[in-house]
Amino acid sequence: MDEKQIIQDFPIFHQPDRNGKTLCYLDSAATTQKPLSVLEAMDTYYKTYNANIHRGVYHLSELATEAHETTREKIRAWIHARSTTEIIFTRNTTESINLVAYSWGRKNLNAGDHMILTEMEHHSNLVPWQILAEEKGVELDFIPITDAGELDLEVYRQLLEKHPKLVCATGMSNVMGTIPPSKEMISAAHAAGALFLLDGAQMVPHMQVDIRDLDADFFAFSAHKMLGPTGIGVLYGKESLLEAMPPFLGGGDMIKKVHLRSFSANDLPYKFEAGTPAIAEAIGFGAAIDYLAQIGMDAVFEHESEITRYAIQELMKIPGLKIIGPLTSSNRGSAVSFTLDYVHPHDVAQILDRENICVRAGHHCAMPVHERCNVDASTRASFYIYNSLTDVDRLIDGLKIVHQLFGQD
Amino acid sequence: MDEKQIIQDFPIFHQPDRNGKTLCYLDSAATTQKPLSVLEAMDTYYKTYNANIHRGVYHLSELATEAHETTREKIRAWIHARSTTEIIFTRNTTESINLVAYSWGRKNLNAGDHMILTEMEHHSNLVPWQILAEEKGVELDFIPITDAGELDLEVYRQLLEKHPKLVCATGMSNVMGTIPPSKEMISAAHAAGALFLLDGAQMVPHMQVDIRDLDADFFAFSAHKMLGPTGIGVLYGKESLLEAMPPFLGGGDMIKKVHLRSFSANDLPYKFEAGTPAIAEAIGFGAAIDYLAQIGMDAVFEHESEITRYAIQELMKIPGLKIIGPLTSSNRGSAVSFTLDYVHPHDVAQILDRENICVRAGHHCAMPVHERCNVDASTRASFYIYNSLTDVDRLIDGLKIVHQLFGQD
């Protein structure tokens, strides 16, 4: 991987802050930075062929429609889906999961039905199901987190004996970096007669995904976590499932015909896309995929692994620091969360910020993970393609300043 | 209004097409073009302070949060809402209306309840209610369109006697340009004990709106129809109503606390904003409002009225042409739809496109309006701040070419 070229491609790293320090951005698990090519793709749309899509006869609208649909095809190829009918544009991972909860869930889950979640989920893969469970009387079971920061698959197997209708789990923890064995979990769910929703928000940005091989029934991710713009995400669903699901949001574009008192739904994927979509964002998303494709996802994963390995090694040397999650550095995502026993994560993040180092402090939208680990909050560093070992050194140096200020005298 | 300056501000008009013709964009009712300032606001975010918002302690995230929330305040001031707690960001008008249908509607409407819609609605203000009506057994009543292209207020008054719970109507027809008397309609609804949802998608871009004066209970609009980016829209709701409504989408940001089996919802407006929002888009939206504010909405409306008046006058001279909607040119929006008795709208649009004139052909997401008028489709020209009388001349000249090709010999 050509690190120099990558930094070159991301304008945000070219500008030092008011103290002359370049940006050390360690919050890519929250949202990534954007390469120039993504911004230019959107700019070109707005400046040369901006128009609403799908129904426009004129040339600009055709260009816009084509660009929008080209991204859909890129995403299909990217995750190895069978057909673009399986690729639905949403705002983000969160909306994708809610779409399944509202459309599939409300039709197929009933009082007394079981479904399985994990203790490791992001709020976006918990709250929609809590709302549904409350409304319909569905029973939620949870796969616990082991002390090593993995999912307890023994308990999973026991929970599957309750014949759940659906299993929802993340493909990579945004707090602990854990990569659960999704493929095995999915085939176990199928063997037990359950469908499987895989939260890919932290997967797709960081590793190759073959959704046909994984065989997940639903799969959700966000563009903004993989070099793309805010405002657009994806729901993948198996065609036969999507076909059988009722529409979710009603409005323009998701219809074939509308009379005053009735409508007929459009074909997939449009059936689930109501109103003017995030057109520029889809176009930017396409450019983000092109950018990642040109690096190659194996190279991305390898690069992140190297940094993560070094980060864990160096962090463990710091007295009073405890890493939340697996300490192994193989087959692990690049999110590294930790606590320092003498200082609150907010103070850590704030002091690091003075060094122009951006880390996240708090519960990272996963309170139950923190509850499980008996902490209120943690500090998280997460790495991506534009980071290097130097960023780890800066983080460690920053933590030394924290220690000077807050360490026991 | 400084027409030259405005054209200067919109990059898309600077580039002639392959035949050397400048862009004559007459499809602003579908989506508007964007001024450079909007694109630059988003670019600056992505290039200098891109970060996820709300929970970040570091400086970039604070800047992003502040910029995002500044737009919320601009929107509040723009529509004269009481508080930013009443301004909820959505993807578009369509999602805003669905949010009300799901959250307010499913809680408050029951079998046998009546609600009123109009024959003039965009699919986005019909289909969500059809879905709800089907699910809950709600009765839908419709205010008809008169031959003059207005709403039949006499029938409205009769329908109100059925004690509907909700009235949903557009503030301006996207097909006919009709501006119904919203304020009177709203106060009549309130007098009958009904709430009122006003579809502002075509209102907010074209006229001053004082939502407190209008007294609508819910109000929806999209940024992309008012110089802003795709991917972001607004739901305004009265605080007391929003407070009493259950959350819609569940996930990150809309919560205060999450345990494995329960959560507590965040305060307004965040309660209804789940997951990473359209951050760049909110920032671009703010710049769009600044741009419109600097022109002034009275000037915008006056400018459009002048063009519309001229367009109607010139179109009426064309043999075989029939305008759908009010022929009066005062107090009317700038969407002018028409049919030509010897040629299909698709052919009209395609022939105009060769002259680099963009008009919309089809049902404009309002099939029932076309059913009412006994036509399958129409051609629509719609005007905005960057249009001038010359654009009308080009349209008329283009229609002469259509006549040469298709006119009866």
Add this chain to the structure above:
Amino acid sequence: MDDLYRENILDHYKNPIYKGTLEPADLSFEDENPLCGDHLRIDLRVDEKGNVTDARFSGHGCAISQASADLLLESIIGKNIEDLKKLTKEDILDLLGIEELGPVRLKCALLSLKVLKGSLYGIGQKDEDL
């Protein structure tokens, strides 16, 4: 794009040869273009060997969809229905004499093929399979 409204197409639109209905017909199918609501019906008469002996289209639509229907029916008279199943998007564009068409107008051009194939295979044929 500029050859879209050549004399040939306008001719077939203004003076279609195969416009009408067949009563009774051996095969009959109708469908519409959801983008614009244009509606097309095709009636076919087929002999024992499966050869098309007569064909008509009815409905309403733009010049492209109407002309393509007229041209398509003209081209299939005498052909066997097994051959009709092999017709592709390119065949229609050839008939129209155009090389490329934007996605929206393509749907207009292909509506007649979609309806024809529908009459052969039954309901639910997707555009992508054409």
Add this chain to the structure above:
Amino acid sequence: MDDLYRENILDHYKNPIYKGTLEPADLSFEDENPLCGDHLRIDLRVDEKGNVTDARFSGHGCAISQASADLLLESIIGKNIEDLKKLTKEDILDLLGIEELGPVRLKCALLSLKVLKGSLYGIGQKDEDL
């Protein structure tokens, strides 16, 4: 920003004077910062004239929220609760000796004021009204 971790604030964080609880207390209230889950409780003793005679805070949180709680309680001993109602965001920033604070950290700094006012007015006080 750079004066955020001055000696004064670190001192009040590391060696708080008013940390603890009062049993019984005349007024007692607790709340949390939803952004980070930090939790704060304030106990007050008040005489017949409404003057604060003693105060303690408990809970956990970052240096800013803990120091601001300690500084706030120090400043209110002897004051009348009518005066406490008039305390503003600026008063807290003055106590902390900082001029500006980002929105997230502002919530940390103001948590103690929010809890104090909560004990005076009751539940549901919004940040904006502070």
